[in-house]
Amino acid sequence: KIIILDFGSQYTQLIARRVRELNVYCEIHPYNHLPDFDESVKGVILSGSPYSVRQADAPEVDFRALQTRFPLLGVCYGAQYIAQHSGGEVVASTIREYGRANLHFVDHTNVLLADIPADSQVWMSHGDTISAIPSDFEVIASTDKVNVAAYHVRGSQTYGIQFHPEVTHSTDGTTLLKNFVIDICGCTPSWTADAFVETTVATLKEKLGNDHVIMALSGGVDSTVAAVLLHQAIGKHLHCIFVDHGLLRKNEYEQVLESYQHMGLNIKGVNAKDRFYQKLAGVSEPEQKRKIIGAAFIDEFDEAAHAVQAELPEGAAVKWLGQGTIYPDVIESISVKGPSATIKSHHNVGGLPDFMKLKVVEPLNTLFKDEVRRVGKALGVAPNILGRHPFPGPGLAIRILGEITAEKVRILQEADDIYIRNLRESGWYDRVWQAGTIFLPVQSVGVMGDERTYEHVVALRAVGSLDGMTADWIHLPYELLAKISNEIINHVKGINRVVYDISSKPPATIEWE
Numbered sequence: 001k002i003i004i005l006d007f008g009s010q011y012t013q014l015i016a017r018r019v020r021e022l023n024v025y026c027e028i029h030p031y032n033h034l035p036d037f038d039e040s041v042k043g044v045i046l047s048g049s050p051y052s053v054r055q056a057d058a059p060e061v062d063f064r065a066l067q068t069r070f071p072l073l074g075v076c077y078g079a080q081y082i083a084q085h086s087g088g089e090v091v092a093s094t095i096r097e098y099g100r101a102n103l104h105f106v107d108h109t110n111v112l113l114a115d116i117p118a119d120s121q122v123w124m125s126h127g128d129t130i131s132a133i134p135s136d137f138e139v140i141a142s143t144d145k146v147n148v149a150a151y152h153v154r155g156s157q158t159y160g161i162q163f164h165p166e167v168t169h170s171t172d173g174t175t176l177l178k179n180f181v182i183d184i185c186g187c188t189p190s191w192t193a194d195a196f197v198e199t200t201v202a203t204l205k206e207k208l209g210n211d212h213v214i215m216a217l218s219g220g221v222d223s224t225v226a227a228v229l230l231h232q233a234i235g236k237h238l239h240c241i242f243v244d245h246g247l248l249r250k251n252e253y254e255q256v257l258e259s260y261q262h263m264g265l266n267i268k269g270v271n272a273k274d275r276f277y278q279k280l281a282g283v284s285e286p287e288q289k290r291k292i293i294g295a296a297f298i299d300e301f302d303e304a305a306h307a308v309q310a311e312l313p314e315g316a317a318v319k320w321l322g323q324g325t326i327y328p329d330v331i332e333s334i335s336v337k338g339p340s341a342t343i344k345s346h347h348n349v350g351g352l353p354d355f356m357k358l359k360v361v362e363p364l365n366t367l368f369k370d371e372v373r374r375v376g377k378a379l380g381v382a383p384n385i386l387g388r389h390p391f392p393g394p395g396l397a398i399r400i401l402g403e404i405t406a407e408k409v410r411i412l413q414e415a416d417d418i419y420i421r422n423l424r425e426s427g428w429y430d431r432v433w434q435a436g437t438i439f440l441p442v443q444s445v446g447v448m449g450d451e452r453t454y455e456h457v458v459a460l461r462a463v464g465s466l467d468g469m470t471a472d473w474i475h476l477p478y479e480l481l482a483k484i485s486n487e488i489i490n491h492v493k494g495i496n497r498v499v500y501d502i503s504s505k506p507p508a509t510i511e512w513e
């Protein structure tokens with residue numbers, strides 16, 4: 001595997017993804033929290049950073065200890081750090097070194113740059129620049145403005161690059177990473193979805209033995225794929241619980257439950273609609289709704305878990321809680337910057353409380369979202385589950401602004417169903433990262449026939465995004481919007497107006513609450 005030491009760059013996760021796209025396993029660790037460097041480690045990458053190596057409080061790492069044991073690639077800050085601490089010089093750049101640039105010198109005899117065209121486009125993003133290199137360093141690539149675009153330390157396997165190979169604007173970045181990871185570090189490209197399934201199932205079998213595991217499923221990709229992996233490892237010893245809080249999409253509870261049964265999962269559905277509606281009655285403050293739903297969910301899960309336990313044979317006990325945590329959640333919680341400020345409390349991300357003294361098993365905690373999908377595919381999970389848009393834990397509760405009633409849920413479900421069906425039929429569903437319908441807390445005037453109406457408004461939202469952190473609204477065709485609006489107003493009693501949300505995140509958020 002490859003270890004990526006993170007100095008806090010926004011691109012660090014991207015480096016990891018690119019390495020994994022080469023079918024090589026890699027892990028991100030904060031620079032100040034070094035992992036075990038055992039023999040499975042074949043090379044180390046030092047990431048970029050928002051810091052400058054010239055700052056007094058710049059992050060430090062003992063790269064010399066690594067340099068003697070592993071091939072080392074410094075990217076941006078990483079490259080500047082190695083250069084400066086080897087006797088070179090890094091200064092504040094006087095010219096603009098952001099964005100596109102083209103190499104004009106490339107040393108093709110150097111393995112790192114094999115097969116990289118002489119004029120390859122690279123992406124720069126730094127305020128500092130390496131102005132002088134020690135005598136044992138050689139420049140192996142330059143642009144017009146940046147002499148030391150890439151260097152090699154003679155007689156060693158240490159390299160530095162001042163551009164970002166991980167972003168797609170660096171057109172040959174993947175080739176460069178492949179040269180490093182495969183040719184220099186000697187990794188074999190054997191980390192595939194099938195290999196992941198095989199080793200994970202074997203590890204889970206060993207770890208869990210005859211133990212029983214309990215797990216809440218949401219119908220989403222992560223929890224489903226995690227459950228299928230666990231199911232392959234321990235079969236009926238995995239007990240799944242799917243709670244209907246009455247805030248799912250139209251018919252979703254029934255459909256998803258059926259898919260789970262079809263997959264052979266040991267699943268128990270809990271119809272808790274009325275209890276959730278009751279607890280939510282009269283509440284309109286968004287954070288309070290989330291808290292109520294979070295607490296109610298735990299109550300339901302707790303009860304179902306105790307029922308599972310009660311049915312187990314003498315001597316058997318539930319010892320584990322299965323979770324669909326994925327790698328970005330893990331990185332977030334251990335990152336250099338620490339967990340980023342909570343803008344909304346995502347109750348279901350933090351997991352469940354430690355009741356019943358359960359140990360946690362998270363089979364997907366080393367995977368990125370797209371890898372979870374690939375693993376799901378390798379496991380034969382149905383495409384309609386794998387391709388599903390993200391859906392918030394509190395569901396339609398945060399898409400009904402203001403107080404929630406069963407009637408509003410019904411109206412919203414009908415409108416949303418029309419919206420999503422039209423996205424699917426027009427082929428737009430898979431081009432959108434997330435879409436949903438929002439029930440607004442206003443009524444507006446309309447006419448139907450000769451009658452004046454005074455009814456509700458729904459907003460349609462569709463965004464493109466990679467991870468939900470930033471997002472832009474999707475330019476759906478007017479004809480499609482017209483068709484959806486028409487269908488909603490004509491078929492959903494209680495709605496006489498449809499609007500389309502054209503705000504990006506930031507400054508707006510994806511959800512309205």
Ligand code: XMP
Pocket residue numbers: 290344345346347348349390391392393394398434468469505508509510511512513
């Ligand atoms: P925002 O609205 O913060 O949403 O731009 C970013 C992503 O997070 C989802 N989201 C939630 N997910 N519980 C969840 O599980 C929540 O309370 C919650 N709030 C927002 C949202 O759907 C989007 O994918």
